[in-house]
Amino acid sequence: MKTTLVLNWFANPYHTPLYVAKALGxxxxxxxxxxxxxxANPSDVTQIVGTQKADFGxxxxxxxxxARERGYPIKSFGTLLDEPPTGLxxxxxxxxxxxxxxxxxxxxxxxxxxxxxxxxxxxxxxxAPSDYEMVRVGMHAVDAIARGxxxxxxxxxCFQQVELESRCGPTxxxxxxxxxxxxxxxxxxxxLIAHENFIxxxxxxxxxxxxxxxxxxxxxxxxxxxxxxxxxxxxPHLRDDAFKKVFVSCLPYFSRRLxxxxxxxxxxxxxxxxxGVSKEADPSACYTNAFVPEPHVRHAALPS
Amino acid sequence: MKTTLVLNWFANPYHTPLYVAKALGxxxxxxxxxxxxxxANPSDVTQIVGTQKADFGxxxxxxxxxARERGYPIKSFGTLLDEPPTGLxxxxxxxxxxxxxxxxxxxxxxxxxxxxxxxxxxxxxxxAPSDYEMVRVGMHAVDAIARGxxxxxxxxxCFQQVELESRCGPTxxxxxxxxxxxxxxxxxxxxLIAHENFIxxxxxxxxxxxxxxxxxxxxxxxxxxxxxxxxxxxxPHLRDDAFKKVFVSCLPYFSRRLxxxxxxxxxxxxxxxxxGVSKEADPSACYTNAFVPEPHVRHAALPS
Numbered sequence: 376m377k378t379t380l381v382l383n384w385f386a387n388p389y390h391t392p393l394y395v396a397k398a399l400g401x402x403x404x405x406x407x408x409x410x411x412x413x414x415a416n417p418s419d420v421t422q423i424v425g426t427q428k429a430d431f432g433x434x435x436x437x438x439x440x441x442a443r444e445r446g447y448p449i450k451s452f453g454t455l456l457d458e459p460p461t462g463l464x465x466x467x468x469x470x471x472x473x474x475x476x477x478x479x480x481x482x483x484x485x486x487x488x489x490x491x492x493x494x495x496x497x498x499x500x501x502x503a504p505s506d507y508e509m510v511r512v513g514m515h516a517v518d519a520i521a522r523g524x525x526x527x528x529x530x531x532x533c534f535q536q537v538e539l540e541s542r543c544g545p546t547x548x549x550x551x552x553x554x555x556x557x558x559x560x561x562x563x564x565x566x567l568i569a570h571e572n573f574i575x576x577x578x579x580x581x582x583x584x585x586x587x588x589x590x591x592x593x594x595x596x597x598x599x600x601x602x603x604x605x606x607x608x609x610x611p612h613l614r615d616d617a618f619k620k621v622f623v624s625c626l627p628y629f630s631r632r633l634x635x636x637x638x639x640x641x642x643x644x645x646x647x648x649x650x651g652v653s654k655e656a657d658p659s660a661c662y663t664n665a666f667v668p669e670p671h672v673r674h675a676a677l678p679s
Numbered sequence: 680m681k682t683t684l685v686l687n688w689f690a691n692p693y694h695t696p697l698y699v700a701k702a703l704g705x706x707x708x709x710x711x712x713x714x715x716x717x718x719a720n721p722s723d724v725t726q727i728v729g730t731q732k733a734d735f736g737x738x739x740x741x742x743x744x745x746a747r748e749r750g751y752p753i754k755s756f757g758t759l760l761d762e763p764p765t766g767l768x769x770x771x772x773x774x775x776x777x778x779x780x781x782x783x784x785x786x787x788x789x790x791x792x793x794x795x796x797x798x799x800x801x802x803x804x805x806x807a808p809s810d811y812e813m814v815r816v817g818m819h820a821v822d823a824i825a826r827g828x829x830x831x832x833x834x835x836x837c838f839q840q841v842e843l844e845s846r847c848g849p850t851x852x853x854x855x856x857x858x859x860x861x862x863x864x865x866x867x868x869x870x871l872i873a874h875e876n877f878i879x880x881x882x883x884x885x886x887x888x889x890x891x892x893x894x895x896x897x898x899x900x901x902x903x904x905x906x907x908x909x910x911x912x913x914x915p916h917l918r919d920d921a922f923k924k925v926f927v928s929c930l931p932y933f934s935r936r937l938x939x940x941x942x943x944x945x946x947x948x949x950x951x952x953x954x955g956v957s958k959e960a961d962p963s964a965c966y967t968n969a970f971v972p973e974p975h976v977r978h979a980a981l982p983s
Contacts, residue, residue, distance in 0.1 A: 457935070458935065460901060474981060496981055499981035499982050499983060500981050532901055533901075549978075550978075552974075553976050553977060553978045553980060554978070554980060554981050555980060555981070555983075556976075556980030556981075556983065558973055558974065558976070559973075559974055595931075596931035596932070597764060597836055597837075599927065599928065599931070623903065623927055623930070624903065626927070626930040626931045627899075627900035627903070627930045627931065627933055627935065628900070629931055631761070631762065631931065649983070669862055669863075670856075670862060670863055672857050672860075672862070673857060674777075674853075674854075674857045674858070676857060676858060676859060676860030677778060677800055677803035677804050677858050677859070677860075678803050679803060679859075679860065679953070
């Protein structure tokens with residue numbers, strides 16, 4: 376039986392631990408025949424997982440709160456990427472220096488929540504909705520900035536900012552965690568999710584996914600060059616200097632223990648409430664650490 | 680007033696966050712005039728800090744347990760490097776494949792505890808002390824292996840192994856956490872330490888160190904190339920391909936939150952007890968997370 380996992384994005388360097396685990400047979404070793412799927416539209420993922428059209432997915436905390444509010448009872452059981460800084464990204468040549476400089480500009484966003492977040496920040500800054508234009512760019516913020524379709528766009532420091540800087544020159548990032556006073560950059564942590572019924576009824580497959588991923592994560596952290604080579608073998612479009620630099624930039628954010636962080640869930644819960652995307656700010660139904668694996672041991676210990 | 684901090688090793692890539700914080704004035708901003716000192720002998724550090732000849736130091740968990748046992752009441756208040764895999768390192772051309780192959784070999788170790796750990800592993804493997812030779816190599820395992828002084832030596836995967844591989848060719852590592860059945864590779868986490876009286880009487884300086892280091896850590900993780908450039912400006916011997924590769928390999932292990940991890944302290948406590956270096960396996964006196972800082976916010980949030 377195939378088990379499906381829908382990524383949150385096209386295959387990119389921060390997915391390396393998953394591809395490594397697949398390529399090196401770590402999921403197979405756990406009895407999991409995992410099919411990794413890339414979404415054409417990242418906004419589809421919570422609904423696909425929330426209606427059990429796919430077994431597993433990747434998504435951020437705010438999406439979990441919002442999905443549950445809308446009757447899609449998804450739950451996170453682990454973290455892939457921990458607190459990558461996220462914000463409004465632009466080229467320095469744009470002349471933008473601070474948030475108020477975004478007045479009159481075209482702003483790229485990924486999906487629904489990026490727009491809600493920007494609208495909230497603009498309102499706080501006293502910029503009227505008629506004073507900026509929102510452009511839905513999906514997963515293509517770098518391309519949209521490079522081609523002049525937008526002046527700034529939401530992106531991640533260790534991914535889109537590094538890629539844009541490699542391709543087009545100096546950039547800056549106005550961080551959402553700082554603009555919104557979140558007090559942590561957990562806002563864009565990339566989490567492993569499933570429908571709560573799937574987790575309850577098939578815990579063995581959740582365990583298997585986490586065990587295999589734990590080995591893929593350890594391999595990626597311990598042998599980064601080899602891991603990225605494997606990633607590029609399966610995604611040849613990543614085999615260039617810009618994406619290699621993105622990969623190195625992502626290394627500090629990979630979650631070695633794969634744990635959900637309570638502090639971060641609490642902060643994002645309050646933020647989701649403030650944004651009006653969730654009435655519930657209590658994260659206890661949103662995540663579990665029951666599947667966080669012990670480190671994989673490759674060799675039997677010597678007798679004690 | 681100068682505040683002194685004694686490193687656990689000669690200045691190397693995993694000290695980058697400290698040097699960045701110093702170079703960019705992050706400690707100064709916190710009112711801390713920090714003098715970073717490199718030890719000639721890493722085995723001196725706990726005694727220097729444990730007798731308050733220096734204010735702060737870097738050291739591993741096992742050293743804290745052992746120091747307290749010997750009447751040097753040092754305490755950790757944070758983590759710099761989290762769980763770098765550590766073990767017996769050697770060139771593949773040595774023909775060594777598994778632990779029993781170390782019979783008849785010359786084994787390099789850093790200081791007292793490395794020898795205790797190896798002797799314990801050898802005993803478990805049924806290798807008599809007369810069947811191997813221990814050579815104290817201090818901080819120079821790579822040089823000792825490269826020059827044929829030893830056949831294998833204790834080292835860290837993301838440091839000595841990467842350096843040796845860059846300089847001399849393919850290597851392997853038999854990990855202590857796996858050989859000893861520790862179930863985590865916390866054994867060599869690099870911690871911030873001070874005398875417990877210093878922490879109690881001068882908490883402001885501990886806070887200042889952690890605040891400044893938190894910014895240096897964020898800078899290192901968010902701008903790794905620039906951070907390593909700063910590190911090399913202050914330590915020009917690091918400006919080569921091998922140490923750049925070491926730096927990239929250390930990125931996954933930098934502790935962003937700087938927290939001490941209870942699970943790891945418990946495991947190392949039991950291990951220290953097993954090795955006979957500490958009667959006490961309870962870590963509660965050994966560390967505190969009271970000084971773990973909130974993330975540094977560079978810009979005021981927009982009004983909510």
